[in-house]
Amino acid sequence: MEEPALLMAQVCAINTGTEEDQSARVVLDEPRVQVNLGREEQETEEMWYFDTGASNHMTGNCAAFSELDTGVVGTVKFGDNSGVDIRGRGTVVFQCKAGEHKALTDVCYIPKLRSNIVSIGQLDERGCQVLIDGGVLRIRDRKRKLLAKVERGRNRLYTLALRIARPVCLAARCDDEAWRWHAHFDHLSFDSLARMAQQGMVRGLPQIEHAGELCDSCLAGKQRLLPFPKKVSFRAGDVLELVHGDLCGPITPATHGGRRYFLLLVDDYSRFMWLHLLSSKDEAPTAIKEFQA
Numbered sequence: 001m002e003e004p005a006l007l008m009a010q011v012c013a014i015n016t017g018t019e020e021d022q023s024a025r026v027v028l029d030e031p032r033v034q035v036n037l038g039r040e041e042q043e044t045e046e047m048w049y050f051d052t053g054a055s056n057h058m059t060g061n062c063a064a065f066s067e068l069d070t071g072v073v074g075t076v077k078f079g080d081n082s083g084v085d086i087r088g089r090g091t092v093v094f095q096c097k098a099g100e101h102k103a104l105t106d107v108c109y110i111p112k113l114r115s116n117i118v119s120i121g122q123l124d125e126r127g128c129q130v131l132i133d134g135g136v137l138r139i140r141d142r143k144r145k146l147l148a149k150v151e152r153g154r155n156r157l158y159t160l161a162l163r164i165a166r167p168v169c170l171a172a173r174c175d176d177e178a179w180r181w182h183a184h185f186d187h188l189s190f191d192s193l194a195r196m197a198q199q200g201m202v203r204g205l206p207q208i209e210h211a212g213e214l215c216d217s218c219l220a221g222k223q224r225l226l227p228f229p230k231k232v233s234f235r236a237g238d239v240l241e242l243v244h245g246d247l248c249g250p251i252t253p254a255t256h257g258g259r260r261y262f263l264l265l266v267d268d269y270s271r272f273m274w275l276h277l278l279s280s281k282d283e284a285p286t287a288i289k290e291f292q293a
Contacts, residue, residue, distance in 0.1 A: 026074030026086055028108070030054060033078050037112050048116040050137055050150060050158040055121055057104055059092065060113035064164050067091040068109060076110060084112045093214055095165035101214040102147070132158075165214075178208050179215075187218050235268065242268035247284050263287050 032053030058076075062068070068090035077083045088109040093101050104118065120130050128147065129140040137158045139148040150158045181193055194208040236242040249261030259277035263284050266273050276287045 024072045026072055026089070026108070028056060028074065028076040028086070030056075030076060031079050033117070035078050035082075035113060035115050035117070037078075037082060037084060037114060045115055046161050047159045048118050048162050050118050050120055050148075050160070052120045054117045054119040056117075057092075057107040057119050057122055058110055058113055058115075058117045059107055060110050061116065062109060062111070064092050064116075065090040065107070065109065066093045066103075066166060070109075076108070084110055087111055093165045095163045101165050103214060177206065181205065181208065182215070187215065237269065239267055239269050239272075244268060245288065247278075247281065249278070249281070265291060 030053075033051065035058075056076075065088075068088045070088040072086070072089040074086040075083055076086055086108050089106060090109065092104045092107050094104065095101055106122070123139060124130055127142040129144060131138045131140075135152040137148070137150040137152070138146060141147050148160070150160050153159055178190065178193070182188065182190065185193065190208055193205070196202050197205045197207050234242075244266045246264045246266075247261065248264065251260050251262070254260045255277060257277070259279055261278040261281060261283075263276040263278060264273060265276070265288075274291065276291070278284060278287065
């Protein structure tokens with residue numbers, strides 16, 4: 001049986017606004033999913049279940065995440081009416097048989113969950129082709145490259161033990177020629193580097209024969225933020241009703257008076273601005289009090 005490789009997709013980061021809203025809240029209803037729950041300190045199973053009834057990827061193994069946004073919280077209700085907390089959402093990186101890395105994104109972290117679940121519906125939503133025929137589950141990417149081949153097991157379940165991997169620190173692999181070219185071309189994929197070498201597109205580029213591992217910089221660079229809102233929830237109706245402040249510095253070189261910081265205050269209604277030069281950060285509270293007076 002071949003080792004699976006799951007589709008690489010972008011990582012979604014949550015853009016929060018006010019201090020009162022420091023997290024994104026998620027409420028999931030999974031009526032068709034029967035899971036194994038336990039205490040948070042219990043170990044999670046090593047097997048991953050490919051589930052057609054689950055709407056989201058889920059795991060209770062915090063150590064499996066290579067990137068975890070703990071600002072995403074909420075609850076999930078399963079088919080037996082059990083409800084548990086969601087404590088984050090992130091990315092799990094797997095190592096395939098050839099050594100290459102593939103990432104499973106938007107995985108919910110549920111500490112009390114003892115099972116690991118891969119949602120077939122979520123894979124389909126990302127453009128994967130899912131086919132079950134003759135007791136074999138096959139998953140292909142958008143280009144119809146085989147990503148996973150899983151045989152039906154006991155209780156008619158499709159399960160597989162996936163090897164958790166960590167993104168490679170590029171600084172620690174500088175002695176590897178393939179990784180140096182990966183860095184020279186701004187973290188271009190190894191498949192693209194090999195194609196460029198085969199077609200003679202770059203003078204001096206050697207034949208790249210390297211597994212498609214993920215470096216930590218690649219994983220961080222593929223994260224994306226939600227767009228900034230086009231409309232704010234509150235705008236001031238009169239001058240000085242709401243004032244925004246920004247403390248900046250240290251500035252090099254300093255002013256002739258030795259000021260290395262500045263406090264910028266902006267009136268929300270009129271957009272009028274005031275600038276206060278400061279010698280150090282701790283002068284900001286006094287400057288704000290003087291401005292308010």
